[in-house]
Amino acid sequence: MASTPPSDTPRLRIATRESPLAMWQAEHVAESLKKRGFQTEIVPLVSKGDTDMRPIDGTRQVGLFTKRIQQALVDDEADVAVHSLKDLPTEPDSRFTLAAVPPRESVLDALVFADDSPHLKEQADAASPLDCLPQGARVGTGSTRRLAQLKQLRPDLDVLPIRGNVQTRLAKLNAGEFDAIVLAHAGILRLEMNDLPHRLFPLEEMIPAPGQGALGIEVRSDDTNAMHAISSLNDAAARLAATAERKVLSELHGGCLAPIACHAKLETSDTGTELCLNAIVMSADGKERLQESARIAVTPDDNDLEVATAHELGTSVANRLREQGADKLISTVRDAH
Numbered sequence: 001m002a003s004t005p006p007s008d009t010p011r012l013r014i015a016t017r018e019s020p021l022a023m024w025q026a027e028h029v030a031e032s033l034k035k036r037g038f039q040t041e042i043v044p045l046v047s048k049g050d051t052d053m054r055p056i057d058g059t060r061q062v063g064l065f066t067k068r069i070q071q072a073l074v075d076d077e078a079d080v081a082v083h084s085l086k087d088l089p090t091e092p093d094s095r096f097t098l099a100a101v102p103p104r105e106s107v108l109d110a111l112v113f114a115d116d117s118p119h120l121k122e123q124a125d126a127a128s129p130l131d132c133l134p135q136g137a138r139v140g141t142g143s144t145r146r147l148a149q150l151k152q153l154r155p156d157l158d159v160l161p162i163r164g165n166v167q168t169r170l171a172k173l174n175a176g177e178f179d180a181i182v183l184a185h186a187g188i189l190r191l192e193m194n195d196l197p198h199r200l201f202p203l204e205e206m207i208p209a210p211g212q213g214a215l216g217i218e219v220r221s222d223d224t225n226a227m228h229a230i231s232s233l234n235d236a237a238a239r240l241a242a243t244a245e246r247k248v249l250s251e252l253h254g255g256c257l258a259p260i261a262c263h264a265k266l267e268t269s270d271t272g273t274e275l276c277l278n279a280i281v282m283s284a285d286g287k288e289r290l291q292e293s294a295r296i297a298v299t300p301d302d303n304d305l306e307v308a309t310a311h312e313l314g315t316s317v318a319n320r321l322r323e324q325g326a327d328k329l330i331s332t333v334r335d336a337h
């Protein structure tokens with residue numbers, strides 16, 4: 001744990017979007033900081049991604065959810081920016097430093113059913129969550145990554161766009177617009193929606209987005225006080241995995257709209273610890289799919305060395321995907337918009 005801060009340390013102002021999930025995440029960070037003796041204050045903000053309900057497409061810029069929060073750092077309205085890591089663009093911006101990736105929540109995706117859905121009860125022991133859905137069922141998701149994987153598993157499904165925060169999406173589901181929607185398991189757990197009728201996709205069926213289930217906490221690059229406080233929240237394993245995943249995305253110039261899915265984790269055996277990475281790139285319709293996986297030995301003591309190792313792993317997987325034609329698949333998705 002970090003050394004106890006002096007009692008005259010100024011409050012850390014934490015900027016967040018004001019959706020219930022984002023607020024939970026900011027409060028979670030505030031709690032962790034309080035436990036370490038820091039004073040905090042939450043600064044809720046409205047982002048473009050929250051007000052603009054047009055389908056997310058390639059015509060608009062990246063960072064829909066994160067730019068407003070970063071602007072609060074620039075304008076000195078806040079000292080700390082809490083993001084869902086999967087919403088944070090991979091392009092480095094020298095004004096900000098990713099000071100911590102805290103311990104990661106579930107990386108899985110969940111298929112969520114309406115409160116009165118007959119499908120879930122009929123298939124209580126289904127092997128795949130999709131076994132619960134009848135032919136031609138309407139599934140809501142705004143993510144090309146989820147759409148492509150759904151279509152691979154079940155070409156008959158009618159995958160329809162959906163926008164809005166978790167509560168808005170659930171309201172649309174319960175209004176009968178969809179038979180099911182896909183949500184991140186992390187959001188369900190954080191919002192303690194234990195009664196929500198849902199089934200988890202196994203990792204093999206639905207590979208997550210880079211950084212899914214992890215938070216990314218940024219500070220101004222010149223703010224050594226905030227940097228010191230926030231770095232005490234970092235989790236080395238979560239950081240390594242997220243670094244490798246985000247490297248695949250940045251190497252392929254994917255952005256958050258690309259049908260790229262990947263998952264990294266540390267595996268420890270008798271012979272030592274390895275960082276394992278699995279990544280796929282798909283066509284928009286899910287008909288084509290490229291897959292690569294690789295592993296690399298890590299010695300989780302030397303942080304700088306390990307970040308370089310995670311970059312090496314991500315780069316080698318991205319290069320192999322590119323050799324198979326990943327760039328072409330990614331550009332077909334851009335052209336579709």
Ligand SMILES: NCc1[nH]cc(CCC(=O)O)c1CC(=O)O
Nearest residue numbers: 084087183184186187212213214
């Ligand atoms: N783009 C929205 C978003 N960003 C992060 C999460 C979930 C939490 C997480 O993955 O950490 C969600 C909602 C969802 O995908 O269901």
